[in-house]
Amino acid sequence: MTLGDCAAVGEIRVRGWQRAYAGMIPQAYLDAMDTGRDAERRRAYLTAEGGPVNLVAETPDTTLTGWACYGPCRDGSARQESAELYALYAHPDHLGTGTGRALLTEVTARARAEGFDGMALWVLKENTRARRFYERAGFRPDGTEETFEAGGAMIPELRYVRPLTRPATPPDIHP
Template sequence: MVAADAHGRVEAWACLRPFRGTGASTTTGELYALYVQPSLVGSGIGRTLLEAVRAHALAHGFDVVLLWVLNDSTTARRIYERAGYVTDGAVQADDYDGKSVSEIPPRRALAVPSS
């Protein structure tokens, strides 16, 4: 999904796909990327794009969307928490160029389960 201004310039974009990890159902989506032009951070465009991701995920049969965010990135974690994403304590560590990077997978349930 792409957000563009009136002149067609890309201001933000997001990529949603089926979750690529193991152990998830086929109805789990993964927000693989979300980028907002730095000059537009705080303008609400990211929040609008996250809502578009939610609507797109629902329309394509996903009932949960998750993403990976750096455990130490408090700003990013706050943004996703305000958008309804919650963490369950899971942590994943990956090595990049000999450095360990700790990530958490916040997730958002998209529909109220039927009783």
């Protein structure tokens, strides 16, 4: 991701929230989201020292179709050797096209290559589509639940985790 991608990423994130979280987060909060303000936040995060890793997915004509962001796990109750997927969004027009799956595959491969042995993420408890997506990718809820405030409502999230290390190949067993 480059600074030039921030406007498109802001659009992807805001439109992603507005579509995915309709009915889960107060509509007034979603309607008030601003792509320009979000793009400015992306620019600040992208230029921050030691900031997270940001990746984008794009079509052959360089139209951005998705964005993912990860880094060290921020949750004190999680293992220090774990990465955290901070964000993963496909543009609403590209849902179901493989953009999210490709980004998640790349994020987990990079985190593994960086030495992380696990990955955590937070997903809205009511977001069954996202929960199924992550479960198909090997993530499982670990029983940790937190809430955050959005538009005066408390929104429950679940933590999902997945090991990143490849399981050891079992030895051949001969009779």
